[in-house]
Amino acid sequence: MAKYVELTAENFDATVKEGVTMVDFWAPWCGPCRMIAPVVEELAEEFEGKATIAKVNTDEQQDLAVKYGIRSIPAILFFKNGEVVDQIVGAASKDAFAEKINAQL
Secondary structure, eight states, X not given: OOOOEEOOTTTXXXXXSSSEEEEEEEOTTOHHHHHHHHHXXXXXXXXXXXXXXXXXXXXXXXXXXXXXXOOSSSEEEEEEXXXXXXXXXXXXXXXXXXXXXXXXX
């Protein structure tokens, strides 16, 4: 069973620099973030070997949130080879996330 990658300032750049990566910026106190958490886990399983699914706890990694201009969460950024190519702010359906990932593969 694949699991999403927990990102920190130390491993962020290395994780997103190659291929397609979906990064969920979230916090434990955020209701919509908790609502999409199971969807993020399902996507990690479904895209194993094709794309990286990752999460950033904005409470613990405030510098990353600032660097990427995260003003409200959940904020999901889609990276391709280290560049932000798309984003979704707020909770969305699994299909909406999968569509954004597939568009970059």
